[in-house]
Amino acid sequence: MVVRRAEVFRDKQGITLFTGHPVAHIDRSAKVVGGKSLEGKPFEAPYDKLLIATGANPVLPEIPGIDLPGVMRLKTLEDGRRIKAMIAAQKIEKVVILGMGYIALEMCEALRALDLEVAMVKPGPRFLPWLREELAERVREEVITRGVAVHAGHRVERIETVGDGLQVVCEGLTLESEIVLVGIGVTPNSDLAGAAGVALGVSGSVAVDRRLQTSDPDIYAAGDCADAYHVVTGRKTWIPLALRANRAGWAVADNVCGQAVELPGVAGTAVFRVFDMEVARTGLTPQEAEKEGFEPAEKMIKTSSRAHAHPGSSPIYVSLVGDKKTGRLLGAQMVGREGVAHRINAPAVALHARMTVEDFSQTDLSYAPPFGPTWDPCLTAANQLLKVL
Amino acid sequence: MVVRRAEVFRDKQGITLFTGHPVAHIDRSAKVVGGKSLEGKPFEAPYDKLLIATGANPVLPEIPGIDLPGVMRLKTLEDGRRIKAMIAAQKIEKVVILGMGYIALEMCEALRALDLEVAMVKPGPRFLPWLREELAERVREEVITRGVAVHAGHRVERIETVGDGLQVVCEGLTLESEIVLVGIGVTPNSDLAGAAGVALGVSGSVAVDRRLQTSDPDIYAAGDCADAYHVVTGRKTWIPLALRANRAGWAVADNVCGQAVELPGVAGTAVFRVFDMEVARTGLTPQEAEKEGFEPAEKMIKTSSRAHAHPGSSPIYVSLVGDKKTGRLLGAQMVGREGVAHRINAPAVALHARMTVEDFSQTDLSYAPPFGPTWDPCLTAANQLLKVL
Numbered sequence: 202m203v204v205r206r207a208e209v210f211r212d213k214q215g216i217t218l219f220t221g222h223p224v225a226h227i228d229r230s231a232k233v234v235g236g237k238s239l240e241g242k243p244f245e246a247p248y249d250k251l252l253i254a255t256g257a258n259p260v261l262p263e264i265p266g267i268d269l270p271g272v273m274r275l276k277t278l279e280d281g282r283r284i285k286a287m288i289a290a291q292k293i294e295k296v297v298i299l300g301m302g303y304i305a306l307e308m309c310e311a312l313r314a315l316d317l318e319v320a321m322v323k324p325g326p327r328f329l330p331w332l333r334e335e336l337a338e339r340v341r342e343e344v345i346t347r348g349v350a351v352h353a354g355h356r357v358e359r360i361e362t363v364g365d366g367l368q369v370v371c372e373g374l375t376l377e378s379e380i381v382l383v384g385i386g387v388t389p390n391s392d393l394a395g396a397a398g399v400a401l402g403v404s405g406s407v408a409v410d411r412r413l414q415t416s417d418p419d420i421y422a423a424g425d426c427a428d429a430y431h432v433v434t435g436r437k438t439w440i441p442l443a444l445r446a447n448r449a450g451w452a453v454a455d456n457v458c459g460q461a462v463e464l465p466g467v468a469g470t471a472v473f474r475v476f477d478m479e480v481a482r483t484g485l486t487p488q489e490a491e492k493e494g495f496e497p498a499e500k501m502i503k504t505s506s507r508a509h510a511h512p513g514s515s516p517i518y519v520s521l522v523g524d525k526k527t528g529r530l531l532g533a534q535m536v537g538r539e540g541v542a543h544r545i546n547a548p549a550v551a552l553h554a555r556m557t558v559e560d561f562s563q564t565d566l567s568y569a570p571p572f573g574p575t576w577d578p579c580l581t582a583a584n585q586l587l588k589v590l
Numbered sequence: 591m592v593v594r595r596a597e598v599f600r601d602k603q604g605i606t607l608f609t610g611h612p613v614a615h616i617d618r619s620a621k622v623v624g625g626k627s628l629e630g631k632p633f634e635a636p637y638d639k640l641l642i643a644t645g646a647n648p649v650l651p652e653i654p655g656i657d658l659p660g661v662m663r664l665k666t667l668e669d670g671r672r673i674k675a676m677i678a679a680q681k682i683e684k685v686v687i688l689g690m691g692y693i694a695l696e697m698c699e700a701l702r703a704l705d706l707e708v709a710m711v712k713p714g715p716r717f718l719p720w721l722r723e724e725l726a727e728r729v730r731e732e733v734i735t736r737g738v739a740v741h742a743g744h745r746v747e748r749i750e751t752v753g754d755g756l757q758v759v760c761e762g763l764t765l766e767s768e769i770v771l772v773g774i775g776v777t778p779n780s781d782l783a784g785a786a787g788v789a790l791g792v793s794g795s796v797a798v799d800r801r802l803q804t805s806d807p808d809i810y811a812a813g814d815c816a817d818a819y820h821v822v823t824g825r826k827t828w829i830p831l832a833l834r835a836n837r838a839g840w841a842v843a844d845n846v847c848g849q850a851v852e853l854p855g856v857a858g859t860a861v862f863r864v865f866d867m868e869v870a871r872t873g874l875t876p877q878e879a880e881k882e883g884f885e886p887a888e889k890m891i892k893t894s895s896r897a898h899a900h901p902g903s904s905p906i907y908v909s910l911v912g913d914k915k916t917g918r919l920l921g922a923q924m925v926g927r928e929g930v931a932h933r934i935n936a937p938a939v940a941l942h943a944r945m946t947v948e949d950f951s952q953t954d955l956s957y958a959p960p961f962g963p964t965w966d967p968c969l970t971a972a973n974q975l976l977k978v979l
Contacts, residue, residue: 432954442957443957443964444954444955444957444964444965444966444969445954447964447965448952448965464952465949465952466954467954468953468954469954470954470955470956471956471958472956472957472958472961473958474958474960474961479961481956483954483956540931540932542929542932542956542958542960542961542962543929543931543932543933543935543936543956543961543962544932544935545956546932546933546935546936546953546955546956546966546968547932547935547936547938547939548939549936549953549954549955549956550936550937550939550940550943550945550950550953550955551939551943553943553945553949553952553953553954554939554940554942554943554945554949556939556942556943560854560942560943561939563837563853563854563942564857564935564938564939564942565821565833565834565855565856565857565858565859565872565938565942566833566859566935566938566939567859567860567861567870567872567931567932567934567935567938568831568832568833568861569860569861569862569863569931571863571931572861572863572868572931572932573931573932575832575833575836576833576836576837577833577935579935580833
């Protein structure tokens, strides 16, 4: 997200900024990028060092009707404004969202706040499949309780115009609405890099080393278009999230300016809120851990968000994953109405430090009655996990 | 806190429980403890292994009037009930609290909720002196805004009866009230251990090794009466807090039963809430770090508790301490209206892992707009601290 206006870059920072100039090709031998401006003028720009920061594109399902007016994607600030304007201008009552990831879920909360009818649909049978089932179920309950229709396990076949509105025809289900929002994920926007012969990595993202250098030493890549090392596996992964994108941008600047900076990588720490539920994860799921050659054991605990005697408590669920072979902590997941968003950072730091579950279980975490039980839920989960490692 | 009743210990767990039997002496050569029961009967109990879990005692200032009715300490559940009953039974309007630690602060919040007039007084000039001054000032403002009179820098000389009430005569100040609460701290209750020749350690607490064994291999100590290793310094410290006490109790049980358990120690992680302010710390202050032979540098940052564009944000202050010689992270402090209590656990885990500030600055912490900026405040503070290390 560019939070500075173009003029600031131009006038205050002395950066020559070509907006409206989509790059169409990278000539690596001549060290030049070029294309045609939105006004139709061909342009070229030479480089000593090049940064590819092309981000990610929303995935659009290849179904009939995906181009109909009223079918909108969730990606840019402009997309958001367009959706907002349409809701304000027309008599919108019903919205269908394709997808149930956290962007889709955050969107459904915003739409329910406007009192719109919201239905979500996706082909896979499991809601938030990367979450342990009991945890995912808590989130699903919350979403349903807030009046959202959740239709998992229905492949979308086509979108059609019906009267003034649209209908989404799915396997075994047809949903009517005035707007259809597409939030089924993103893919790295690496076409330009790929076409120039820059090596691509996980999920088609641009492969970079710890200095964000691509296979071409004069070309760097950062942000949602680039891959990263996973601190748990040491192997490449593609987890497009804001902190890594931002951090990688800074690191490229340092490296280009001759100050060698290496980024250790990501732990895959993520959090979102949907209605009153906080959902967080870091590290690997048991399935991911198994694929990576670990021998995972998992333990879930349910406890209270506040101390026994403190009013206003709500359930909090913590699940930890450890490796039976080495005892290492591999991942964590949490769901609850409070105390989840920052609590995930304790296991995240432990993953960076390659701590064992036992070492993590011995950490001195904070306690006060309004904020948790004497034993932080992470510690209780670690103690339980130790018994099965 | 015993959350099980005596009958459960007796009937369900087969533990012979002598309540009302204060131990007066430990005979280490005969391996017997003894004393006189509250009913006046002498008793003795032999042991193979002994656990000293005598806790801590509130510090009572040696001033005239400290024994007057209406002067009450803040220690046991019974103390709390007594205070509550007195407020309910009599027409109490004003309370003076001696001390300004977090127990005193939590108490003043509870009393303000009952709409009582509250004044706090202490001899030292600085409010929360272990907190960096800008942070302490935020908390002091909050307490004052909530109608509490804060009198730091006034030595208490005596307490006197005046009419139906009391007056607390301080240097340069006299405060009237119906109740005086004493919350100026605790000391380890180690008299029994000391008298038996068991070695005492920091602040007069019972010295224990990582297995909670005292200088006598048949005697263990755990809880607020015992010391602990500090994970940052590797040296002994006395920080009486609930998690360590609880954890030490379990570890003694394991060790007594032949399952060798070593506790690495404490990081001094603590959190409390006073009114709408959360205050947390872990590790060393710059002053403590200097005393321990480190060469500390400190950096404080102020940022927002939520993302730029997210409504409901409030300021959050984070201060980190690092060692110039080794680059190690040594401590952290935070103050804010939200997002402090669990956020402190990330640096706490980093202290256990003996991370450098640089390593910590590279951790993958969670981000979502309702919960913080893209760069977690801990990371922003770490980045700033790196510049002065």
